[in-house]
Amino acid sequence: MIISGAGVPQIPITEVKTGEGFGGVGATSGAGPAGSFADKLATAVDGVSDKQLAADDKLAQLASGENVDLHGTMIALEEAEITLRTMTAVRDKVVGAYQEIMNMSI
Amino acid sequence: MNLLDTLQVTASGLTAQRLRLQTVASNMANARTTRTEEGGPYRRQVPVFEAVRDDPFGSDLDRAMARVEVMGVVETDDPPVMVHDPGHPDADAEGYVAYPNVNVLEEMVDMMTTARSYEANANVLEVTDSMANTALEIGR
Amino acid sequence: MANVLFDGLHQGLGQVLNLRMAQHALTAANLANADTPGYKAKFIPFDEVLGKAVEQGKSSNMRTTHGRHSAGLSANIDDPRVTEIEAAPWVADGNSVDIEREAVRLKENATMYGGVSRGLGKRLAMLKFAASNGER
DSSP states (O other): OTTHHTTTTOOHHHHHHOOOOOOHHHHHOOSTTTHHHHHHHHHHHHHHHHHHHHHHHHHHHHHHHHOOOOOHHHHHHHHHHHHHHHHHHHHHHHHHHHHHHHHHOO | OHHHHHHHHHHHHHHHHHOOOOOOOOHHTTTOOOOOSSSOOOOEEEEEEEEESSSTOOOOOHHHHHEEEEEEEEEEEOOOEEOOTTTTTOOOOOEEEEESSOOOOHHHHHHHHHHHHHHHHHHHHHHHHHHHHHHHHTOO | HHHHHHHHHHHHHHHHHHHHHHHHHHHHHHHTTTTTTTTTOEEHHHHHHHHHHHHHHHSSHHHHHHHSOOOOOOOOOOOOOOEEEEOTTOOOOOOOOOOOHHHHHHHHHHHHHHHHHHHHHHHHHHHHHHHTTTTO
């Protein structure tokens, strides 16, 4: 769905992995590549996108009468919204933390 | 076609059914009326319904939309019911009285179907209202 | 910009709502003419009109920028087909309106309208949330 393009910040995931941008946060914590913060973030963004797509699928099927699953569609839409909101909340926290670190006087 | 047109169509249905109920009431009330202004017994009245298309040249959908209109109320030609009752002031030479061609049982059935049709239209009105409210909630 | 924000599914949903509204008007007309001699009950065959809508939408609205793409809905249905129901031969006045059938269609249609419009609203709410930078 377009949400992933319009609302979620366009974080260049591949660049994050190389240690730039947000990756700096994960890299300094010294985590391995498997459990790095960048990976978690990438999974989260994908999760939001997946939920949106799943909800879209359900809604399209409902509208076309292919599969009239009223509650299933509403649940999928709610899940999509909640993941989106969670993701946004996490992003805000991360950005806040990043700024705090950047403003730290050393 | 929009919600307001739909409301007009439903209103036409309600009006038609109410008029039909009026004729039923008239028929029932006059089931034994032997005198009328035109002379002779009362004659059973029936409304004539016609489907009226507002836009006969529009799209498939526009052409399909039809209101109902009462084109008039006609008196039926069925012969009156002749009952032998020589004491009746309206009895003819042979002692037969011409009673209206109204069958009360038939009128009762008509009354029930009228009520059901009226109810159905009223139901549509309610659903139209709820759909309008749903539409107004988009993006709320 | 508008096309980026409002995808094929969004437009398809709007058209489905149009169709549902049209079906509602048809049901209203059918019930208004429940006792009109010779009147034929009419309805939109949703199975036929929307049967292939999802697949068509997928092929025409595929987003090449992304591997996965949103389920499109190609409901290009400005002038949908309207089907008439023939009256049963034993019906004296040739009227084919069945009040019970129409009552069911009325409710079913309103439910679908409500469901689709709720879904559309939810999608818009998410867009709004994203567009307002996560506020509210």
